[in-house]
Structures are given as C-alpha cells and as structure tokens.
Amino acid sequence: MNKNEFVNTLPKFSGANEYKKVERKLVNKKATSSTVKFLKSMPEAFDELKISDGMTLSFHHHLRNGDYVQNMVSEEILKRDIKDLHYAPSSIFPTNEILCKLIENENVTTIDTNYLNGPVAVTIGEGKLKNLLYLNTHGGRPRKIESGELPIDVAFIACPTVDKNGNGYGGKGNAACGSLGYAHSDLEYAKKVVLVTDNLVDKLDRVELDGKYVDYVLVVDSIGDANGIVSGTTKITRDPVGLKIARNTAKLIDELGLVKDGMSMQTGAGGTSLAVAACVKDYMIKKGVKGSFASGGITSYFVDMQKAGLFDELKDVQCFDIGAVESYNTNPSHHGMSGSKYGNPYDDPVVDYLDFVILGATEIDKDFNVNVATDSYGKIMGGSGGHSDTAHGAKVSIITTNLIKSRLPIIKEHVTTITTPGEDIDVLVTERGIAINPKRVDLLEKLKDSKLPLKTIDELYDLALSITGVPNTLPTHNDVVGVVQYRDGTIIDKLYKIY
Amino acid sequence: MRRSTLFIPGNNPAMLQNADVFGADAVIFDLEDAVNITEKDNARNLIHYYLATHSNLPMEVVVRINGLDTTFYQKDLEAIVSDNIDTIMLPKARVEYLVKLDEILTRLEKERKLTKKIKVLPIVELAISVLEVNEVVKCPRVDGVLLGAEDLSSDMEVTRTKEGKEIQYARSAVAMACKAYQLDAIDTPFTDVNDPEGLCKDCGNAISYGMNAKAAIHPNQLDTINELFLPTEKLITWALRVEKATAEYAAKGIGVFSLDGKMIDKPVMERANKILVKARKFGAI
Known part of the structure; x- marks a missing residue:
C-alpha cells in the first residue's frame, strides 16, 4: 500500500465535536520506580536502552531553536545507522537540521510533531520521508500518547535541572526554559524515560517532572543554547496596520461583553497579538476588571498584567521569554500545566475555560477554515500547535491578520491546507473590516448597533481581490507526504509534495 | 473639513497599498521632501499607477508636488493630474506660485477633460509666506493652509521646540486667515513619533490657536489627532x-x-x- 492509499484508510475528520461521542481511551502509565540510573554518555544511553531499528523516540521542544538534545540523539543514530525509526518531537525547528540526513538515509521514516519549520519541513515537503508526517496539535499529541496510538519506546527529555532522585525542573539552570508542559505525557507514558541535563543538583525544592517515572539521567556538557531557547523580550508591534487590527480587536472584545470580572484569555507571542493584549489591558484598567487567568505560551507582557493585578493566575504550558521564565520561578500565581491539561479534549482542558483567544492565520477561506501549516504553495512552514485546541475550546475565537500580506490576499476561496475547521472560528479581524462567522448569530446580535467595520467574509474576500487581482492557481502534486491530524486524531487534511 | 492629514512617501509601495486603512481624512502622497532626488521618477510612476489602479483610495487624495522654485514640479503635475486626485499640496507657497499653479492646473484640466476642479493646499513654511498668508488664502483653488513649522524655523533661524513658542505668531496668523475665509487651518506635524503625550499637548496648543486639523507623519499619530480635533x-x-x-x-x-x-x-x-x-x-x- 503506498502512502496515498494508506492515508485514505485513516479516519477522516467529520466535525469538531465528534470526539465527544467517543470514550476516552487510556493505556496504563509506565511503571514507577524509586531508583534512577545515571549515564555518562549518549553512546552508553543507546547501549543501555538497546535503541534499535523501528523504535519510537520522543522529544519536547521547550528548548526551541536552542535545542541540543534531539540533535545529540540524531548524531548517535547516524553513527550507528539505526533504521526505520519513528520520531515524535513536540516541534521541530531549524536547529534540528541534522534530522534531514536521517530522513534521507531512512534512519527516521515516520514523524509525529505539532509544528515544524526550516530545513526539515523542506525535506519532508520534497517527499523524502519514507512514511508519513503526522502533524498533530498540542492537545492532540498527549491524547495520542495516552490512548496508545503513539506508543513511545524512549523519551529523551531535555531538563534544565535534575536532582539526584531523578526529579526535574525547567526554571533553573544554564538552559532554563521554564515550564516543561509538553514533556509530561512522554514522562508518564514512554516505556523508558531519560532526563538529559547539564545541571545536576542534590535536591530540587520545586519539582515539575516526577523522578518516579524516570529511568535514566544523562548528564551532558550542555543541553541547549540559551540564546535560542528564549527571546530576550517579546514586543508589541509598531506596525500601524497591526496596531489598527489590534485596536479594532480589543474594541470588538469589549463590545461583545468579554471584558468582565473573571475573564480569561490567551494570545500568541507575536507583535499584533501582544498589541491586542495591550489594548485589552487598557479596557480592563478603565473598567476596573480583574480576570481569572491568562494561559498558553506565556510572555513577559502577561506576567506584567498578572503582577499588576489584572489576572488571578497564569496557566503556563511554555515560557516564551526570559521574563516569563523568571516569573515561573518566583511568582506563586504563575502555574505550569501539562500539554494534556492545556489542550487534550478528554482532559477537561484549560482551553475549554477560555473566554476568548487571539490567533493568527496564513490563510483563511470563505468557510472560515484556517491554514497555519503551509504557505499558499503548500510548503510546510508551521503547524497547528495549540491553534485548533484553543479555537475549539474558547467561547470566542478571533483570527487577526492583514487582509493582504505583501501582494497576496489572505482570504481564499479554499485554503491550501485546513488546520483548524471553520466551525471553530468565530471572528476574523483585518485592517479593512471584521467578519463574524454567520453561525455565531449570538455575536451578530450583540454587534447589531456596533460602529465597528463589520462585513461578511465574502465582502472582505471581494475587497481583497479588488486590490490584488485574482492570484493564479498553482499546479499541485498528488503525492501525499503527511497528514494534518485534528485534536481527536481524525485526518482533517493532507500535506503534499511540493514542486 | 478635515481633522487629520497623513504624509506618505510616494516611493513606498507597502505604505501606498495601505494608505486608505488608517483613518486619515486626507492622505498626502509626497513627491517632495520624503523622496530623494534619485527617486523622483519612481515615485511619480508609483503614485500614478497606484491612483489609476487601486480600487480603494483614501477619502481625500492629496499629492505634495515639488515647489515651483524647483525643476521637478512640471513632471510631477504631468504625472499625477487626473480625476483620481482631489488636491495638490504646494510647498513653500507664495502668492505668485499659487497664481502660476492655478494657470497650469486650468490648462491640464482642460486638456485632460477632468470632471472636477483640483483644489490646492499651500504650505506656509517661509517667513515671507507668513506675511503673505492673508493673500494666500484668497488665491484660486485654495482650500486650506498647512503650517510647515520645520522649514519655517529654519527660515527664521530659531530652534524648533516641542513647546512651540517659536511658532505662536505663525499659528495665529494661519488660523486667523483661514477662519476668515472658512478654510481648514492645518497644523504642522509633531515630529517625535515616539512621544504620544507630546503629541496630545501639541494638538491642544494648536486647537487653542484655532487650528482645526493637524498633519501626521506616522499612521500611529492619527487616532490621537482624529480624537482631539473632534469636538468633545x-x-x-x-x-x-x-x-x-x-x-x-x-x-x-x-x-x-x-x-x-x-x-x-x-x-x-x-x-x-x-x-x-x-x-x-x-x-x-
């Protein structure tokens, strides 16, 4: 069976709420142990763990583009020429370029991840991965692991500080990255767990990764480059188009009655998202509102809002900048959470308690379907991450994007790749107008007297094309290289080889 | 009637593309100071094709041409005079230049069979122009006056300050002349785009002298200007x-x-x- 035929045998997406009809599937967590073995080198780890052809190895991406651990493992695989491995990192960044060689040599033949960009994405797009790329969501990955759909043989968990009992913590050490939320499922469900650290201490006061699940600790010189792990600061955009979008978004949020005591919100770390947060903050202060929580990847901006008393707590699955890491270490109201608690549809996730979420889009279509996985050529350049999870969970999901980026209209007749279904997208805010998903009659009713520039998505589409003209459609390749898995595991779209 | 005008360099395609989205009552496409001498041709072409093809033009399209004391203005006018523009902004305005500009525009409008009469916004930015402002406002096509404090300060050999004491007289003179003929008195831009509080104060000063609009040099200044130049x-x-x-x-x-x-x-x-x-x-x- 070739890849195209195989993909057609996988369960297809049939609705964002269909998971509710299926009972949660849980396999047993791994056995716990009170002992942990210390390893001195990666070769020793490979020998000890008997890493061999066909195994599944997992990693997390909290060290982002500063990660050394996945690369260390990859180098050892390359030396030993182990074949047909299944890699399951929570994300893949440009720094993981060595994985391209492993793909080309068929050392790695299947990949599960939630987000990828850079050379590995290009290599997969060129059709070089023997089997499939499964592009999951941040909530879908833990669901896939806990259900046994993604059994992990060995989890290599980079951990900035580890104690002698095998407990781990991400907030301290040379490669401190804060919350290690995406590693929790790997820790609890992988057959074998190796914490890889460059900072071994006698005893940790605060533990995030419980040593009872840890089989091995591997101490290395360095697990990552601090400069690539966190950005110094994340900044509000100065771009006037982005600011206009942000101001209108905040106005909309206010008019929808979402700025109220107990409110909860999430935004990304991009400049426009932070500008929305800044504008919402102004409304909160003006109205004397105190929110319950802000969640997601946490930035300094939200840390400052929480410190200013605008939120009771921060729920943090990953820290985006140094300020967030510092807060994670010192602020008792800054709580870590697992990827499962964040977005797993079966884990009563935090996303289900969000009043609103601000999300981006590389494309959106007239049915409000959103693409954040590929560009309009079909080239892989991202992935859902928490997009689909938060869009489904939040009471109001808002896409903010320029209507036209450079010369290209962002609204399409049909998006190149669906990552988040239109049924979960409520609002699109652009610099030239705001479109409400007609399914959200309640929102339209609330906005019936609004002076905001409300338009239908068809009107915005026509407006965009009147400026840009109709872009030529490109010929597409028929060879499937991967699939986009919705958070319930069904296939919402396919990824194709690019020319 | 305007509250705000926004300057956009004529040779910047990305800014042209978004000129209509920022909420300026008039957008001024600049061919003069914001465009280097080596870029004048490009800017003329870009503005020409932008105006001819863009389906969403700003509420009022103004083009700042080069002064009539330069060798560029004729090519500017040849390139941009059409029904797509509303207003020509004339730098270093003098009565004699305004009369000459009216003659050229009258000829071009006739030759090109324009369906409307193009207005003129003179910039008062020379000491002599301040002295002439009572005559400037009476010139044909004049629809308002922009006070240009940067060049004026240079001409006066005074330091330009945020407080603006050095332009008190000019502000009063421009506002008085415009109000006498029911024209827009447009205040000089506030040039520190990173000082929103300073912008607010400067708007307040301008309003107190009778200016009824203000020019912006960055889109991020427009919300403040539009709000403050509206009645409370x-x-x-x-x-x-x-x-x-x-x-x-x-x-x-x-x-x-x-x-x-x-x-x-x-x-x-x-x-x-x-x-x-x-x-x-x-x-x-």
Whole structure:
C-alpha cells in the first residue's frame, strides 16, 4: 500500500465535536520506580536502552531553536545507522537540521510533531520521508500518547535541572526554559524515560517532572543554547496596520461583553497579538476588571498584567521569554500545566475555560477554515500547535491578520491546507473590516448597533481581490507526504509534495 | 473639513497599498521632501499607477508636488493630474506660485477633460509666506493652509521646540486667515513619533490657536489627532441642546433666548452648528 492509499484508510475528520461521542481511551502509565540510573554518555544511553531499528523516540521542544538534545540523539543514530525509526518531537525547528540526513538515509521514516519549520519541513515537503508526517496539535499529541496510538519506546527529555532522585525542573539552570508542559505525557507514558541535563543538583525544592517515572539521567556538557531557547523580550508591534487590527480587536472584545470580572484569555507571542493584549489591558484598567487567568505560551507582557493585578493566575504550558521564565520561578500565581491539561479534549482542558483567544492565520477561506501549516504553495512552514485546541475550546475565537500580506490576499476561496475547521472560528479581524462567522448569530446580535467595520467574509474576500487581482492557481502534486491530524486524531487534511 | 492629514512617501509601495486603512481624512502622497532626488521618477510612476489602479483610495487624495522654485514640479503635475486626485499640496507657497499653479492646473484640466476642479493646499513654511498668508488664502483653488513649522524655523533661524513658542505668531496668523475665509487651518506635524503625550499637548496648543486639523507623519499619530480635533462630548451635548432649544424658540418666533442662564444669540447658534456639522461628518453623533 503506498502512502496515498494508506492515508485514505485513516479516519477522516467529520466535525469538531465528534470526539465527544467517543470514550476516552487510556493505556496504563509506565511503571514507577524509586531508583534512577545515571549515564555518562549518549553512546552508553543507546547501549543501555538497546535503541534499535523501528523504535519510537520522543522529544519536547521547550528548548526551541536552542535545542541540543534531539540533535545529540540524531548524531548517535547516524553513527550507528539505526533504521526505520519513528520520531515524535513536540516541534521541530531549524536547529534540528541534522534530522534531514536521517530522513534521507531512512534512519527516521515516520514523524509525529505539532509544528515544524526550516530545513526539515523542506525535506519532508520534497517527499523524502519514507512514511508519513503526522502533524498533530498540542492537545492532540498527549491524547495520542495516552490512548496508545503513539506508543513511545524512549523519551529523551531535555531538563534544565535534575536532582539526584531523578526529579526535574525547567526554571533553573544554564538552559532554563521554564515550564516543561509538553514533556509530561512522554514522562508518564514512554516505556523508558531519560532526563538529559547539564545541571545536576542534590535536591530540587520545586519539582515539575516526577523522578518516579524516570529511568535514566544523562548528564551532558550542555543541553541547549540559551540564546535560542528564549527571546530576550517579546514586543508589541509598531506596525500601524497591526496596531489598527489590534485596536479594532480589543474594541470588538469589549463590545461583545468579554471584558468582565473573571475573564480569561490567551494570545500568541507575536507583535499584533501582544498589541491586542495591550489594548485589552487598557479596557480592563478603565473598567476596573480583574480576570481569572491568562494561559498558553506565556510572555513577559502577561506576567506584567498578572503582577499588576489584572489576572488571578497564569496557566503556563511554555515560557516564551526570559521574563516569563523568571516569573515561573518566583511568582506563586504563575502555574505550569501539562500539554494534556492545556489542550487534550478528554482532559477537561484549560482551553475549554477560555473566554476568548487571539490567533493568527496564513490563510483563511470563505468557510472560515484556517491554514497555519503551509504557505499558499503548500510548503510546510508551521503547524497547528495549540491553534485548533484553543479555537475549539474558547467561547470566542478571533483570527487577526492583514487582509493582504505583501501582494497576496489572505482570504481564499479554499485554503491550501485546513488546520483548524471553520466551525471553530468565530471572528476574523483585518485592517479593512471584521467578519463574524454567520453561525455565531449570538455575536451578530450583540454587534447589531456596533460602529465597528463589520462585513461578511465574502465582502472582505471581494475587497481583497479588488486590490490584488485574482492570484493564479498553482499546479499541485498528488503525492501525499503527511497528514494534518485534528485534536481527536481524525485526518482533517493532507500535506503534499511540493514542486 | 478635515481633522487629520497623513504624509506618505510616494516611493513606498507597502505604505501606498495601505494608505486608505488608517483613518486619515486626507492622505498626502509626497513627491517632495520624503523622496530623494534619485527617486523622483519612481515615485511619480508609483503614485500614478497606484491612483489609476487601486480600487480603494483614501477619502481625500492629496499629492505634495515639488515647489515651483524647483525643476521637478512640471513632471510631477504631468504625472499625477487626473480625476483620481482631489488636491495638490504646494510647498513653500507664495502668492505668485499659487497664481502660476492655478494657470497650469486650468490648462491640464482642460486638456485632460477632468470632471472636477483640483483644489490646492499651500504650505506656509517661509517667513515671507507668513506675511503673505492673508493673500494666500484668497488665491484660486485654495482650500486650506498647512503650517510647515520645520522649514519655517529654519527660515527664521530659531530652534524648533516641542513647546512651540517659536511658532505662536505663525499659528495665529494661519488660523486667523483661514477662519476668515472658512478654510481648514492645518497644523504642522509633531515630529517625535515616539512621544504620544507630546503629541496630545501639541494638538491642544494648536486647537487653542484655532487650528482645526493637524498633519501626521506616522499612521500611529492619527487616532490621537482624529480624537482631539473632534469636538468633545461635552461640547457636542451642549451644541445639541442649543440646536434643540433654537428650533423650539424659533417655532414661537423667538430668536434670542437664555439657556443655563446664558444668552443664546446668532453667533452662539452658529458656533453650535459648526460643532454639530463636524461631529456629524465624522460620526461622533
């Protein structure tokens, strides 16, 4: 069976709420142990763990583009020429370029991840991965692991500080990255767990990764480059188009009655998202509102809002900048959470308690379907991450994007790749107008007297094309290289080889 | 009637593409100071094709040409005069230049069979122009005056400050001349784009002298300008009450009456009316 035929045998997406009809599937967590073995080198780890052809190895991406651990493992695989491995990192960044060689040599033949960009994405797009790329969501990955759909043989968990009992913590050490939320499922469900650290201490006061699940600790010189792990600061955009979008978004949020005591919100770390947060903050202060929580990847901006008393707590699955890491270490109201608690549809996730979420889009279509996985050529350049999870969970999901980026209209007749279904997208805010998903009659009713520039998505589409003209459609390749898995595991779209 | 005007360099495609989205009452596509001498041709072409092809033009399209004391203005006018523009902005305006510009525009409008008459916004930015401003406002096509404080300060050999004491006289002169002929008195741009508080203060100063609009050099300045150059909520409420009371007393044949213990006569009614016209035009009511 070739890849195209195989993909057609996988369960297809049939609705964002269909998971509710299926009972949660849980396999047993791994056995716990009170002992942990210390390893001195990666070769020793490979020998000890008997890493061999066909195994599944997992990693997390909290060290982002500063990660050394996945690369260390990859180098050892390359030396030993182990074949047909299944890699399951929570994300893949440009720094993981060595994985391209492993793909080309068929050392790695299947990949599960939630987000990828850079050379590995290009290599997969060129059709070089023997089997499939499964592009999951941040909530879908833990669901896939806990259900046994993604059994992990060995989890290599980079951990900035580890104690002698095998407990781990991400907030301290040379490669401190804060919350290690995406590693929790790997820790609890992988057959074998190796914490890889460059900072071994006698005893940790605060533990995030419980040593009872840890089989091995591997101490290395360095697990990552601090400069690539966190950005110094994340900044509000100065771009006037982005600011206009942000101001209108905040106005909309206010008019929808979402700025109220107990409110909860999430935004990304991009400049426009932070500008929305800044504008919402102004409304909160003006109205004397105190929110319950802000969640997601946490930035300094939200840390400052929480410190200013605008939120009771921060729920943090990953820290985006140094300020967030510092807060994670010192602020008792800054709580870590697992990827499962964040977005797993079966884990009563935090996303289900969000009043609103601000999300981006590389494309959106007239049915409000959103693409954040590929560009309009079909080239892989991202992935859902928490997009689909938060869009489904939040009471109001808002896409903010320029209507036209450079010369290209962002609204399409049909998006190149669906990552988040239109049924979960409520609002699109652009610099030239705001479109409400007609399914959200309640929102339209609330906005019936609004002076905001409300338009239908068809009107915005026509407006965009009147400026840009109709872009030529490109010929597409028929060879499937991967699939986009919705958070319930069904296939919402396919990824194709690019020319 | 304007509250704000926004300068956009004529050779910047990305900014041209978004010129209509920032909420400026008029957008000034610049061919003069923002465009290097080596870029003039490019800018002319870019503005020409932008105006000819873009389906969403700003509320008012203004093009700042190079001064009539340069060798560039003729090519500027050849490239951009069409029904797609509303207004020409003339730098270093003098009465003699305005007369000459009117002649050229009249010829081009006739040759090109334009369906409308192009207006002119002179920039008063020379000491001599300040002295001439009472005549400038009487020139054909003049629809308002922009005070250009940077060049004026240079001409006056004074330091330009945020407080703006050095332009008090010019602000008064421009505002007085414009108000006398019911034209827009447009205040000079506030050049520190990273000082929103300074911008607010500067707007307040300009308003106190009678300026009724202000130029922006960055889109991020527009919200502040548009808000501050609109009548305040308190003024609008007062004007609405005056309007209502005027109608009620007029029905009884009474032309002068008292409201809140203050006499309301024709000048007060006219002031209330001006406030309401502006508030209605910009959607504040």
